[in-house]
Amino acid sequence: xxxxxxxxxxxxxxxxxxxxxxxxxxxxxxxxxxxxxxxxxxxxxxxxxxxxxxxxxxxxxxxxxxxxxxxxxxxxxxxxxxxxxxxxxxxxxxxxxxxxxxxxxxxxxxxxxxxxxxxxxxxxxxxxxxxxxxxxxxxxxxxxxxxxxxxxxxxxxxxxxxxxxxxxxxxxxxxxxxxxxxxxxxxxxxxxxxxxxxxxxxxxxxxxxxxxxxxxxxxxxxxxxxxxxxxxxxxxxxxxxxxxxxxxxxxxxxxxxxxxxxxxxxxxxxxxxxxxxxxxxxxxxxxxxxxxxxxxxxxxxxxxxxxxxxxxxxxxxxxxxxxxxxxxxxxxxxxxxxxxxxxxxxxxxxxxxxxxxxxxxxxxxxxxxxxxxxxxxxxxxxxxxxxxxxxxxxxxxxxxxxxxxxxxxxxxxxxxxxxxxxxxxxxxxxxxx
Amino acid sequence: xxxxxxxxxxxxxxxxxxxxxxxxxxxxxxxxxxxxxxxxxxxxxxxxxxxxxxxxxxxxxxxxxxxxxxxxxxxxxxxxxxxxxxxxxxxxxxxxxxxxxxxxxxxxxxxxxxxxxxxxxxxxxxxxxxxxxxxxxxxxxxxxxxxxxxxxxxxxxxxxx
Numbered sequence: 001x002x003x004x005x006x007x008x009x010x011x012x013x014x015x016x017x018x019x020x021x022x023x024x025x026x027x028x029x030x031x032x033x034x035x036x037x038x039x040x041x042x043x044x045x046x047x048x049x050x051x052x053x054x055x056x057x058x059x060x061x062x063x064x065x066x067x068x069x070x071x072x073x074x075x076x077x078x079x080x081x082x083x084x085x086x087x088x089x090x091x092x093x094x095x096x097x098x099x100x101x102x103x104x105x106x107x108x109x110x111x112x113x114x115x116x117x118x119x120x121x122x123x124x125x126x127x128x129x130x131x132x133x134x135x136x137x138x139x140x141x142x143x144x145x146x147x148x149x150x151x152x153x154x155x156x157x158x159x160x161x162x163x164x165x166x167x168x169x170x171x172x173x174x175x176x177x178x179x180x181x182x183x184x185x186x187x188x189x190x191x192x193x194x195x196x197x198x199x200x201x202x203x204x205x206x207x208x209x210x211x212x213x214x215x216x217x218x219x220x221x222x223x224x225x226x227x228x229x230x231x232x233x234x235x236x237x238x239x240x241x242x243x244x245x246x247x248x249x250x251x252x253x254x255x256x257x258x259x260x261x262x263x264x265x266x267x268x269x270x271x272x273x274x275x276x277x278x279x280x281x282x283x284x285x286x287x288x289x290x291x292x293x294x295x296x297x298x299x300x301x302x303x304x305x306x307x308x309x310x311x312x313x314x315x316x317x318x319x320x321x322x323x324x325x326x327x328x329x330x331x332x333x334x335x336x337x338x339x340x341x342x343x344x345x346x347x348x349x350x351x352x353x354x355x356x357x358x359x360x361x362x363x364x365x366x367x368x369x370x371x372x373x374x375x376x377x378x379x380x381x382x383x384x385x386x387x388x389x390x391x392x393x394x395x396x397x398x399x400x401x402x403x404x405x406x407x408x409x410x411x412x413x414x415x416x417x418x419x420x421x422x423x424x425x426x427x428x429x430x431x432x433x
Numbered sequence: 434x435x436x437x438x439x440x441x442x443x444x445x446x447x448x449x450x451x452x453x454x455x456x457x458x459x460x461x462x463x464x465x466x467x468x469x470x471x472x473x474x475x476x477x478x479x480x481x482x483x484x485x486x487x488x489x490x491x492x493x494x495x496x497x498x499x500x501x502x503x504x505x506x507x508x509x510x511x512x513x514x515x516x517x518x519x520x521x522x523x524x525x526x527x528x529x530x531x532x533x534x535x536x537x538x539x540x541x542x543x544x545x546x547x548x549x550x551x552x553x554x555x556x557x558x559x560x561x562x563x564x565x566x567x568x569x570x571x572x573x574x575x576x577x578x579x580x581x582x583x584x585x586x587x588x589x590x591x592x593x594x
Contacts, residue, residue, distance in 0.1 A: 008587050012587065013587065016587045016588075016589070017583075017587060018578065020578070020588055020590075021507050021588075021589065021590065021591045022587065022591075023591055026591055028589075041546060048476070048480065051467075052473075053473055053476050053477060054477060054479075054576075055576040055577055055580050056576065056579070057573055057579060063579060063580055063581070065555060065579060067581065068580060068581045069578075070581075071580075071581025071582075071583065072578055072581055072582065072583055075581065075582070075583035075585050076566070076585075080583060081582065081583055082580070082581050082582035082583050083581050083583075084581055085581070148464050155567055162591060187580055244470065249468055250468055251468065254469075255469070255470045255473055257466070257542040257543070257565060257568075258471075259568070259582060260580070262581070263504070263580075266580065266581070393508075
């Protein structure tokens, strides 16, 4: 029995939530259920599972016990009522939106998002006949001014990629709720260890689990976590609340209450879009979550040391790490990210594009690649890679200059990271002379 | 936002004890429409071995069981009364639940009635409010964790106690 007097802490839940010992075999680690499908007990049970009258496994495109352990653990850590895993972070956030949107709707999103997200929202939503407005995430009036009668969701990142802006979650959630719309927050850069957006009013949290949750750069994945707190029956979301033609007239919100959005997300959106996570990847993400707290403390400590080093460096024109004492986001960090402002940030090297490229050629411990949130330290030049599809105006809105370099600080020894960065600066000096 | 439900009406210990102890559940407002939430709950509880007695004046039979117009018409022992009616109907249902000697009054999602709860509590009934009987069963005894829901269960034991 659970003891109502006792609440388990974050690190305990990171190790245990969702992972009851297997009742059949006693296996203590979460087994990798590498199966496409599940044998039904009898025709009545099969019918009950497909009708959603009973929680049961049917097909791994829709559910899988290894994924379920990951989903429950993520929901526990974020403070949500449940989660659904997806094949990637982009698949997760599109599914989160797709579930609640209909053609003619409108979305308001932060302009300082991951480049892949900007591209996805801008082009894919248009194909779905959904309108989109980008706003400066730091400007509450801009969020309010962008709202229309058809606005059905507000979308932002806890810590923007790569500009490092910190979202005033409570303020933007209040703007969303005054408009009877949900706030969707991408919490990839903070992880639930550093910030739990649901506690500040966010309705839906999305993740690229590829990053710090996996933590070792091995697997692509994503997830949607639902707070269970948004009232889908407020009249603005018939797509969630009314009987669904895609599920023989089932009214998800009425039938499943708090769990209605998640049931629809799984039983319709995941079923129909088909972007299911592989069980093996789910296993690796579960392994990653077990050490999330330990790793994030180290990531943050190293990131703080590197940011302080860069801030004093004569070849650096600016460091955009929200954890620096003179950051414009200092107060928001104190509020939302008291354990640290993450480990991904940008700096601008003196000498622009040429110096940036020489710097990247000069380092040998930092890996030059297009990912973040690995135990290994990573470096990239956004203007020529991750944000390549953005035009100059969009680049500026996302806080990126030609000489901007993005770092993802790993869990190596900080002294070795500073040594390697100094080699990069030496290479940049040589390139100039 | 809705009113805050006191913790004793959503107490995990009470809920788990009820799930273990009750066998016969009268469901007030059990619909014959297979797409209504009450039907989902009744169907599920039957599958998991509970005896379900429909209370619905507009039906004669639901889920293969004879339906009664009122709780007071039921001729056998009822362990728990599960309510799918508007909050305004709850005080009278609570009085009926007391009259037939039921052991618990269970009010589903959104069925908030402090007056009804007080009537049942004064007579010694356990009261659960704003919780779904199916979901709580699935959380503690069933397979809710198979679909990625946050059950709150943390255990290193092979079988749940």
